[in-house]
Amino acid sequence: MDTHTFYLTVEGVTFPATFADNQGAEALADLLTDGPLTLSLEDYGGFEKVGSLGQSLPTSNTHITTQSGDIVLYQGRQIVLFYGSNSWSYTRLGRVTDLTGWKEALGQSDVTVTLSLTAPH
Numbered sequence: 076m077d078t079h080t081f082y083l084t085v086e087g088v089t090f091p092a093t094f095a096d097n098q099g100a101e102a103l104a105d106l107l108t109d110g111p112l113t114l115s116l117e118d119y120g121g122f123e124k125v126g127s128l129g130q131s132l133p134t135s136n137t138h139i140t141t142q143s144g145d146i147v148l149y150q151g152r153q154i155v156l157f158y159g160s161n162s163w164s165y166t167r168l169g170r171v172t173d174l175t176g177w178k179e180a181l182g183q184s185d186v187t188v189t190l191s192l193t194a195p196h
Contacts, residue, residue, distance in 0.1 A: 089194060099135060137166075144157065
């Protein structure tokens, strides 16, 4: 992979992100080489969106305090997008690099998110 950038499209708004440096993030990048991945995420606790990846990725859990824009793996199978903060044991997958409109795009209800290696046209 010649780039560490990937993209999240939330309800039609695209955000650039960078992959973390670990096996879970590498596995996610490999998964995205097969094409975009669209997930349904549910709001949880008023600070994160959570949804199943449909498969397990390698974990390297550490206790972290997340910030808005963090993308993490929970229990090996759940992707979590933060628009608030939480302290828990996660595997960091990446981070949104431009948070302009991030919280507004995620909103307060369930969302559909597409992860891809190329920006949508």
